[in-house]
Amino acid sequence: MHSFDTVIRNARVVTAADVFASDIGIHEGRIVALGFDLPTGRNEIDAAGRHVTPGGIDGHVHFDQPTGDGSVMADDFFSGTASAACGGTTTVIPFACQQKGQSLRAAVDDYHRRAADKPVIDYAFHLIVTDPTPEILHHELPALIAEGYTSFKLYMTYDALKLDDRQILETLSVARREGAMVMLHAENSDCIAWLTERLLAAGHTAPRYHAYSRPMLVEREATHRAIALAELVDVPIVIVHVSGREAVEQIRWAQGQGLKVYAETCPQYLFLTADSLGCDDSFEGAKCICSPPPRDAANQRVIWDGLENGFFELFSSDHAPFRYGGSDGKRAHGEDASFDRIANGIPGVETRMALLWSEGVRTGRITAQSFVALTSTNVAKLYGLYPRKGSIAIGADADLVIWDEGRPFQLDNDRLHHNVDYTPYAGMRLSAWPALTLSRGEVVWDGEFRGRAGWGRFLPGALPLPARIRRRDTELPL
Numbered sequence: 001m002h003s004f005d006t007v008i009r010n011a012r013v014v015t016a017a018d019v020f021a022s023d024i025g026i027h028e029g030r031i032v033a034l035g036f037d038l039p040t041g042r043n044e045i046d047a048a049g050r051h052v053t054p055g056g057i058d059g060h061v062h063f064d065q066p067t068g069d070g071s072v073m074a075d076d077f078f079s080g081t082a083s084a085a086c087g088g089t090t091t092v093i094p095f096a097c098q099q100k101g102q103s104l105r106a107a108v109d110d111y112h113r114r115a116a117d118k119p120v121i122d123y124a125f126h127l128i129v130t131d132p133t134p135e136i137l138h139h140e141l142p143a144l145i146a147e148g149y150t151s152f153k154l155y156m157t158y159d160a161l162k163l164d165d166r167q168i169l170e171t172l173s174v175a176r177r178e179g180a181m182v183m184l185h186a187e188n189s190d191c192i193a194w195l196t197e198r199l200l201a202a203g204h205t206a207p208r209y210h211a212y213s214r215p216m217l218v219e220r221e222a223t224h225r226a227i228a229l230a231e232l233v234d235v236p237i238v239i240v241h242v243s244g245r246e247a248v249e250q251i252r253w254a255q256g257q258g259l260k261v262y263a264e265t266c267p268q269y270l271f272l273t274a275d276s277l278g279c280d281d282s283f284e285g286a287k288c289i290c291s292p293p294p295r296d297a298a299n300q301r302v303i304w305d306g307l308e309n310g311f312f313e314l315f316s317s318d319h320a321p322f323r324y325g326g327s328d329g330k331r332a333h334g335e336d337a338s339f340d341r342i343a344n345g346i347p348g349v350e351t352r353m354a355l356l357w358s359e360g361v362r363t364g365r366i367t368a369q370s371f372v373a374l375t376s377t378n379v380a381k382l383y384g385l386y387p388r389k390g391s392i393a394i395g396a397d398a399d400l401v402i403w404d405e406g407r408p409f410q411l412d413n414d415r416l417h418h419n420v421d422y423t424p425y426a427g428m429r430l431s432a433w434p435a436l437t438l439s440r441g442e443v444v445w446d447g448e449f450r451g452r453a454g455w456g457r458f459l460p461g462a463l464p465l466p467a468r469i470r471r472r473d474t475e476l477p478l
Contacts, residue, residue: 004033006441007041008400011052013392016373024052026398029440034394045436047402053372054392055090055121055399055437056353057379060183060240060264060316062345063094064114068160071332071343074419075321077118078453080349083418085444085451087350088434090121090399091389091459093379095153097128100160104129104140108149112458119456121439122397124385126183127152130161132171141171142178148460150384151181153240156222157189157291168229176235179463181382183238183264186222186247187214187292196340205338207285208278211293213339219292220246227254227261236260238382241318243269243292244299248306262382264314267348267355268294269303271425286330286342288424290320307366307374313382315374317352320345321420329420347420351411357403358430384461397440404435417449 008024013034025033025041063080064073075083084092096111098104104127111125127149129141141152152175154168155161163171168184175182196213199205204212223239227250230237239251242265254261272294278285288294306312322343323329333341353375360366366374380390388397408431413423437445444451 002042003027003039004041006043006045006398007038008045008047008052008402010049011047011402012049014051014053014368014372015392016369016377019368024392024398024400026441029398029442031392031394031396031398034392045402050405050435051368051403052392053368053401053403054376054390055401055439056088056375057091057093057385057389058084058089058317058319058349058352059093059314059379059383060266061092061094061319061349062321063092065095065097066099067343068099069332069341069343070328071322072328073321074323074329075319077115077123078120079417079419080319080321081118081120081123081456082449082451083350083416085121085437085439086417086434086449088353088401088437089349090437090439091123091385092121092349093124093126093383095128096125096149098130100131102131104136104144108144115458117454120444120451120453121456122389122399122459123456124383124459124461125149128161129154129171130163132163132167137170137174141174145178145180148462150179150461150463151183153183153185155185156226157185157187157192162189165225165229168226169233172230172233172235176233181236181238181384182230183240184226185241186219186226186239188218188222191218191221200338200340206278206281207283207289207339207342208274208281210289210339210342211274211277214291214293216244216246216295219243220250223247223250227251227259230261231259236262238262238264238314240264240316241266241269241292242303242312244295245302248302248311252311262313263306263311264316265303265306265312266316266318267352268318268346268424270300270359271355271428273297273300276424283335287324287422288346289330289339289342289344290318290346291344304365307360307370310370312374313378315352315356316379317348318345319347319349321347321418323420324422346424347418348424350416350418351423351425353401354430354433355425355428357432362405362431384463385459389459398438399440400438401434402436403432405432407431409433
């Protein structure tokens with residue numbers, strides 16, 4: 001009789017706090033033992049001294065999400081989660097997006113139908129609130145939070161998604177009362193619309209002008225405003241996909257005041273620049289259209305500095321999978337479409353972990369422990385999945401990655417498992433990739449995809465953090 005279903009031997013275990021040698025005993029999908037010379041398991045895996053990290057948790061992905069503009073996301077819950085698993089991610093949190101005029105509950109029910117029996121790895125849902133009616137705010141949203149949908153996203157731009165300041169305040173107040181975590185996409189919608197109109201009127205329609213329509217000041221202003229609204233209501237927030245210095249400065253100021261304002265960034269702000277959108281008027285730059293857009297090399301350094309000095313809590317992909325070829329992705333409105341009509345977003349769920357391990361850990365920019373915090377542990381804590389997810393500890397799910405390092409290779413799209421026909425990181429030289437990914441103790445990647453549809457489980461989130469961001473000198477009678 002075996003004590004363990006699986007034993008991983010000779011592991012160099014990495015958590016957000018420590019690096020230590022150990023064997024790992026797994027039983028019924030959970031880690032049940034850490035130590036040396038564990039009894040033989042039914043399955044034996046030799047890590048051979050390689051780093052073993054918790055499975056990644058990508059807290060910002062978009063799978064099979066309705067767009068409303070004629071474009072279609074290329075990845076559903078099977079291809080998206082399979083791609084994630086092959087890149088070392090074992091939990092994803094996509095978005096159930098409310099359509100204006102419809103109920104939030106309907107969005108959640110629809111997203112569960114879309115997921116159904118497709119996910120290869122475990123998953124949770126964020127909500128996107130686009131129409132905070134009294135019914136939503138007083139009944140649906142509190143009920144959904146109580147059921148485990150404990151985080152939601154608000155947009156300050158995009159006509160189909162954006163809320164005005166009063167709506168944001170009302171929705172933040174629900175988060176404060178119920179203990180939920182709020183994410184904000186911080187860009188000034190009116191500034192973007194004004195700039196876009198003038199660019200188009202001047203004949204500047206190519207993909208590269210997307211970056212001109214969204215300069216850093218529109219992110220800076222909206223970040224400042226989001227912080228002020230959260231401070232007024234007295235609730236923690238996450239500012240997502242921070243792209244450069246000006247937004248960083250706003251968040252640093254808030255943190256210096258003792259406010260619980262958390263920052264997320266993404267690979268596109270480390271490895272792409274505005275030039276990735278093109279230096280001419282060709283359509284090729286459409287591949288790298290995302291919002292906020294990538295900035296310049298100086299701002300790349302600011303983002304790297306933020307990862308190195310602990311400013312950022314989260315490193316997410318913001319995977320938004322639109323194909324470059326065909327008529328339903330980036331070309332949904334034709335190759336002569338103006339930049340504002342090109343599907344917004346880039347793929348990255350499979351490459352996120354390897355990019356940061358190769359260019360962060362192996363270059364000495366960040367420690368292995370910081371890598372784990374950024375890609376797994378902090379995500380689990382902020383979104384209510386810890387300690388079941390995000391650590392290598394007794395009782396945690398056996399979501400694990402064994403890393404293969406030191407064999408450089410050139411990244412190309414052919415090695416990836418998403419349903420997108422390109423990667424914006426093609427041609428990069430990487431020196432690390434997961435050798436093995438385990439989801440709840442089962443191998444889902446070992447150089448070949450081994451996962452199966454329906455293995456992934458839905459994870460209700462716990463209430464992640466206290467709802468207050470600081471004690472006021474004078475309390476408002478709210």
